[in-house]
Amino acid sequence: MEITAVRLTGGVPQEVFTHWLSCLPGKRQAEILARRMRADQERSLCGELLARTMLARILHCPLPAVPISREERGKPFLKDGQDLFFNISHSGEYAVCAVSEHPVGIDIERLRKYNPNVARRVCSGAELALLAQSKDPARLFYRLWTLKESFVKLTGTGIGMPLQDISFSFAPDGTVISNQDNVLFQSFDFAEEYCLSVCERR
Numbered sequence: 001m002e003i004t005a006v007r008l009t010g011g012v013p014q015e016v017f018t019h020w021l022s023c024l025p026g027k028r029q030a031e032i033l034a035r036r037m038r039a040d041q042e043r044s045l046c047g048e049l050l051a052r053t054m055l056a057r058i059l060h061c062p063l064p065a066v067p068i069s070r071e072e073r074g075k076p077f078l079k080d081g082q083d084l085f086f087n088i089s090h091s092g093e094y095a096v097c098a099v100s101e102h103p104v105g106i107d108i109e110r111l112r113k114y115n116p117n118v119a120r121r122v123c124s125g126a127e128l129a130l131l132a133q134s135k136d137p138a139r140l141f142y143r144l145w146t147l148k149e150s151f152v153k154l155t156g157t158g159i160g161m162p163l164q165d166i167s168f169s170f171a172p173d174g175t176v177i178s179n180q181d182n183v184l185f186q187s188f189d190f191a192e193e194y195c196l197s198v199c200e201r202r
């Protein structure tokens with residue numbers, strides 16, 4: 001698996017934004033421009049360009065020709081049944097993309113304050129017990145949250161599924177242990193204020 005991250009600071013100048021946008025097919029350009037906030041447009045554009053750049057290098061084609069399509073719930077995938085999978089995530093100043101020969105899901109989140117009410121809605125009993133003992137519940141919560149999101153992004157179902165059912169614990173060396181068969185999870189502290197998780201179906 002290859003993971004690439006791009007950091008966007010201070011906004012993208014209009015001429016660069018226009019040039020980047022022109023590297024995408026017209027329908028995708030319209031979808032990105034339909035986002036209300038400029039920062040969301042930039043994150044989305046950056047994530048898509050990152051994915052196209054990584055995939056174009058492997059497929060030896062120009063960026064607009066990378067055959068990206070979308071499932072019903074929004075998961076982007078490569079058309080034509082190629083044995084190549086990818087997923088995109090963005091949060092705060094970062095856009096990240098994972099490319100793999102196995103189905104993959106990725107999620108990055110900027111750390112915020114720990115909210116036990118949110119944790120009770122999305123965490124299993126075992127995870128809540130880990131959070132109660134933790135010296136840094138915010139970091140642990142976002143580790144669990146990004147792991148769960150990476151899984152619903154691997155499957156493409158999105159956060160409509162009950163997140164408490166996907167449960168994690170950690171071995172003493174940090175290895176992620178999950179209740180999902182045949183899925184390999186990894187989680188990283190990233191750029192101090194962020195947490196990044198990925199998973200692959202094996």
Ligand SMILES: CC(C)(COP(=O)(O)OP(=O)(O)OC[C@H]1O[C@@H](n2cnc3c(N)ncnc32)[C@H](O)[C@@H]1OP(=O)(O)O)[C@@H](O)C(=O)NCCC(=O)NCCS
Nearest residue numbers: 044072073074075076088089090107153156157158159160
């Ligand atoms: C997928 C989902 C969990 C992502 O949440 P998020 O943390 O806000 O977003 P991230 O930054 O991690 O990822 C966004 C990227 O994931 C990809 N993505 C979108 N939907 C996806 C899905 N269902 N599965 C996997 N990846 C998805 C896209 O590349 C998206 O980038 P874009 O917003 O620039 O197009 C959330 O959007 C979701 O639950 N979507 C499902 C919605 C749904 O069920 N719709 C059905 C009615 S049509």
